[in-house]
Amino acid sequence: MSLTQQALPVGSRLPSIAIGRRVRRSGLYGSEHRWAVAFALPYVFIFFAFVLYPIAYGLWMGSDPALYRQLFDDPRYMTAVINTLVYVGVGVNVKMAFAFMLSGFFMRKGWWVKAVLVIFILPWATPALPAYMSIHWFLNGQWGMLNNVLWLLTGIDGPVYLNSHWMGLFANIGAYIWKNLPFWTLILLAGRMSVPQELYEAAAVDGASGLRRLTHVTIPLMANLYVVCVLLDTVFALGDFNATTFVSGGGPAMSTEVLATLGIRYAYTVSLPRLGVAEVMTALPVLIPLIFVLMRKLRMSEGQL
Amino acid sequence: MSVARTRLLAPWRYRANRRLGEAACVLLGLVLIVWSLAPIYNMAVIALSTHEGVFAGAVWPETPTLNSFYVVFTEGFWYLENFWHQFGNSFFVGLMTMFLTLLIGSLASFTVGRMRLRHGALLSNAALMTYVIPASFLAIPFYRIMQIYGLTNHLWAVIAAITTFATPYAIFILSQYGKSIPMELDESARIDGANPLQIYLFIYLPLMAPALVAVGTYALLLAWNEYLYNFLMLSTPQSMTVAVALAQFLNSDESPWNYMMATAIVYALPPIMIYYMFRRNMAAGLTMGGVKG
Numbered sequence: 001m002s003l004t005q006q007a008l009p010v011g012s013r014l015p016s017i018a019i020g021r022r023v024r025r026s027g028l029y030g031s032e033h034r035w036a037v038a039f040a041l042p043y044v045f046i047f048f049a050f051v052l053y054p055i056a057y058g059l060w061m062g063s064d065p066a067l068y069r070q071l072f073d074d075p076r077y078m079t080a081v082i083n084t085l086v087y088v089g090v091g092v093n094v095k096m097a098f099a100f101m102l103s104g105f106f107m108r109k110g111w112w113v114k115a116v117l118v119i120f121i122l123p124w125a126t127p128a129l130p131a132y133m134s135i136h137w138f139l140n141g142q143w144g145m146l147n148n149v150l151w152l153l154t155g156i157d158g159p160v161y162l163n164s165h166w167m168g169l170f171a172n173i174g175a176y177i178w179k180n181l182p183f184w185t186l187i188l189l190a191g192r193m194s195v196p197q198e199l200y201e202a203a204a205v206d207g208a209s210g211l212r213r214l215t216h217v218t219i220p221l222m223a224n225l226y227v228v229c230v231l232l233d234t235v236f237a238l239g240d241f242n243a244t245t246f247v248s249g250g251g252p253a254m255s256t257e258v259l260a261t262l263g264i265r266y267a268y269t270v271s272l273p274r275l276g277v278a279e280v281m282t283a284l285p286v287l288i289p290l291i292f293v294l295m296r297k298l299r300m301s302e303g304q305l
Numbered sequence: 306m307s308v309a310r311t312r313l314l315a316p317w318r319y320r321a322n323r324r325l326g327e328a329a330c331v332l333l334g335l336v337l338i339v340w341s342l343a344p345i346y347n348m349a350v351i352a353l354s355t356h357e358g359v360f361a362g363a364v365w366p367e368t369p370t371l372n373s374f375y376v377v378f379t380e381g382f383w384y385l386e387n388f389w390h391q392f393g394n395s396f397f398v399g400l401m402t403m404f405l406t407l408l409i410g411s412l413a414s415f416t417v418g419r420m421r422l423r424h425g426a427l428l429s430n431a432a433l434m435t436y437v438i439p440a441s442f443l444a445i446p447f448y449r450i451m452q453i454y455g456l457t458n459h460l461w462a463v464i465a466a467i468t469t470f471a472t473p474y475a476i477f478i479l480s481q482y483g484k485s486i487p488m489e490l491d492e493s494a495r496i497d498g499a500n501p502l503q504i505y506l507f508i509y510l511p512l513m514a515p516a517l518v519a520v521g522t523y524a525l526l527l528a529w530n531e532y533l534y535n536f537l538m539l540s541t542p543q544s545m546t547v548a549v550a551l552a553q554f555l556n557s558d559e560s561p562w563n564y565m566m567a568t569a570i571v572y573a574l575p576p577i578m579i580y581y582m583f584r585r586n587m588a589a590g591l592t593m594g595g596v597k598g
Contacts, residue, residue, distance in 0.1 A: 032420070035501035039416035040428055042409040043472060047431050050447070050469040051438075058446035105333060116334040120341050125580035127530040129548055130569030133555075134348040137562060143360050145347045152364070178344065232437070239439020241533045246552075260441045264533070267445045280442045287442075294437045295430065298477075 058277050067278035076254050077279065080262040083169055084283075087244075087258050088237045091173045095181055096230050100222075102181070103188035124182040132246035135175045136162070139247070165255040168248040172256060176243040180236075184229055191225040192218065224297075231294050238283065259283050348573075352566040359562045373567035382564050384553055387542045395529055395546040395572075398463050402528035403521045405468045410475025410520060411513065415505050417476075418483040419491055429476060436473035440466075441533055448537045462538040463546070467531055471524040482516035483509075515586060522583045529576050547572045 071077050106117050123131065138145050141160030150158045161167045195218065203213045241260045244250060250257040250265065257265065259279060267276030351359055352373050354366040375381070380388045413432070417425035447466060448457070456462035490512075494504050510517070532548045539545050545553075551572055554565040 032501060036416045036420040036422040039412040039420070039501070039505070040422055040425075043413040043428060043432070043476070046409060046465075046469055046472060047435065050450070050465055051431075051435050051443075054443050054446040054450050057449055058443065061446060061449070102337075105330065108330065112334065113330075116337055119338050121584075122341050122345060122577070125577045126345065126573050127548075127576055129530070129532050129551055130348060130566075130573045131344055133551075133569060134344040134351075134566065137351060137566075138344055138347045145343075145350070145364065148364060178340070182341075235437050235439055239441045241441040245532075246555075249555075260439065264441070264444060264537075267448075268537070273445050273449070276445050280445070283442065287439075291434065291437045295433050298433060298437075299430075 058280070061274050062277040062281040064274065064278075067274055068282070070275060071278055071282065076257065076262065079255055080257045080259055080279075081282075083256060084238065084258040084260075086169060087173055087176075087240075088234055090170075091176050091237050092230060092233045094173075095177045095184060096226065096233065098177070099181055099184035099188050099229075100226065102185045103192050104218075106185065106189050107192055121182040121186065123179050124186075126179075128179055128242040129246060131179055132175055132243055135171070135178070136247050136249070139171055162248050163252050165252070168252065168256040172243045172247045172258075175247045176237065176240060179243070180233070184233065187229060188222070188225070191222050195221050228294075228297050231290065231297065235287070235290060235294065238287065348566050348570060351562055352570050354563050356561055356563060373561075373563040374571070376564055377567045377571055382561065384550065384560075385564065385568065387545070388547075388550065388568070390543065391545050391547050391550045392571075394460055394544070395548070398460050398467070398535075398546055399525045399528040401460075401464045402467045402471060403525040405464065406471040406475050406524035407517055407521050409468070410472050410479055411510065411517065412505070413472070413476050414479035414483055415509050418480045419488070419504070419509060420501060429480065432473035432476040435469065436477065440470050444533055444537055447534070451538060457538055458541050458544045460539070460544060460546075463531070463535055464528075466534040466538070467524070467528045471527050474523060475520045478520055479513060479516055482513060486512050518583060518586045522579060522586060526576050526579065 102120075106113060106120075137143075139161045141147060141158065141163065144161075146161075147158035150156055159167065161171050199217050199221075200213055203217050208216065239260050240258075241264065244256060244258050244261045248256045250261055254262075254265070259282075263276040263279040265276075266279060267273040350364070350366060353369040353371070354363075355368060355370055355372070358366045358368065377385055377388060380386055413428060416422045417429055422428070451457050451462045451465075454462075456465070486509075490508055491504050494508055499507070530548070532552065535546045535549045536552060539549055542550075547568070551565070551568050554560040554562075554568070
């Protein structure tokens with residue numbers, strides 16, 4: 001990365017390269033240029049009609065300050081904010097920590113590790129909706145399989161998980177982790193595989209133990225990928241609608257709603273779409289910096305994420 | 306493996322340590338299998354239960370029956386009256402989204418990456434921005450926009466929405482992959498008198514095939530699995546996709562959970578099969594550069 005950043009100014013100072021570039025660009029005249037514009041048009045259309053227009057419309061819908069007063073007076077909103085912070089904070093970081101460790105586990109050789117991997121990615125291959133519905137029933141206090149197994153094995157009568165705020169929230173987080181852990185493990189596994197084997201060999205020759213190879217080879221080389229993954233998943237977790245809707249259903253008494261679900265509920269259950277938009281807008285102070293950092297990171301790490 | 310350790314530890318301790326490590330790994334593997342399969346097993350057990358058996362909460366149903374699947378296949382329950390029609394809707398949305406995402410994404414990545422369109426960076430930045438905006442945050446204004454366009458209760462509303470959110474990933478991945486194809490190919494074709502359309506059709510697309518498979522699979526699965534936009538845009542039984550029909554079971558308190566889980570399994574099978582079929586391509590797509598949950 002730093003190499004290309006250093007190389008770029010040098011390159012542009014060289015006249016021959018600069019000219020070479022200009023010549024290439026000037027190839028886009030007449031019909032060529034028209035073709036290029038025509039090829040870009042479908043996406044430009046999509047972007048204006050289905051991204052910019054809704055964003056502008058949303059900004060307009062949520063522009064009335066009275067909406068925000070109404071919002072901050074609603075105790076459910078504050079609960080949703082706290083839930084969202086816990087959901088994103090715990091859901092993303094616990095998942096990534098596990099994904100990092102498991103990616104190390106799946107680096108092991110042997111047929112049975114490969115077999116475990118094939119089963120392990122099943123949650124990711126399964127659509128969210130059926131999976132979360134199943135988890136909802138799985139956690140049912142009376143008839144759920146979890147409490148049944150608990151009863152059979154230990155004789156303990158398990159709690160009614162989805163009837164409490166915190167257990168409900170953590171059930172949602174657990175379901176979200178269950179669904180997405182395989183995906184991030186695969187990404188980090190790919191990252192680990194791209195670390196050159198020679199580095200480990202060199203470290204081993206130098207007498208580095210397993211722990212030292214982890215801290216001095218694996219972690220420094222994977223840090224950037226890890227950070228990008230955490231940031232990306234923060235955005236995904238912030239916008240996750242399905243886990244909360246289908247595992248706890250936002251209940252009991254709307255105490256496990258997060259920002260992504262409460263906005264929809266305002267708009268479609270209570271018929272206050274403007275309030276729903278305003279609620280989503282309150283996430284912008286966090287979301288916009290996040291988007292900026294992510295865009296920078298993704299652009300920089302092109303090709304080597 | 307590690308030279309240093311064998312020298313430090315006595316051979317028997319080294320062997321004992323290794324065996325302990327091996328045992329810990331087997332244990333971890335078992336935990337992972339149980340963790341991954343528990344909700345899926347639960348789904349299967351409920352689908353195989355009788356209506357009363359659902360509430361017995363057995364770890365394995367006393368009288369396992371395929372009746373629920375029979376009900377789903379014959380549309381024998383009032384929530385399932387249009388099941389096959391809705392299944393077709395889901396397929397239509399999936400295939401259309403896949404086609405449009407591939408078309409628009411490959412054209413955009415071609416013009417930015419291969420033709421070096423002026424201000425092309427603007428386009429890839431726009432795509433990148435769309436990629437990192439959570440779709441659920443745009444849902445309410447998007448619904449309003451679709452009302453303005455007059456597309457609610459049309460499958461095209463959902464196709465438009467999911468294409469919008471799938472195309473940025475397509476542009477991202479295709480641009481990455483396109484960099485591995487030498488520009489000289491395009492240039493020599495141009496010298497031979499090929500116009501950009503011909504270069505796109507006969508050079509770019511065939512060489513991009515692996516990335517196109519990855520992106521196409523991604524778009525298809527994204528469309529099939531999407532719920533929120535389907536739910537908002539489609540409310541009549543004729544226009545619904547399976548995802549919305551499935552969630553309808555939750556509207557009533559005394560829904561037959563065995564029918565619901567059977568529907569869920571039938572709905573989950575196509576994406577799982579596609580996923581395992583194209584697993585290698587998908588993995589290639591992931592390492593090529595992009596990530597999306």
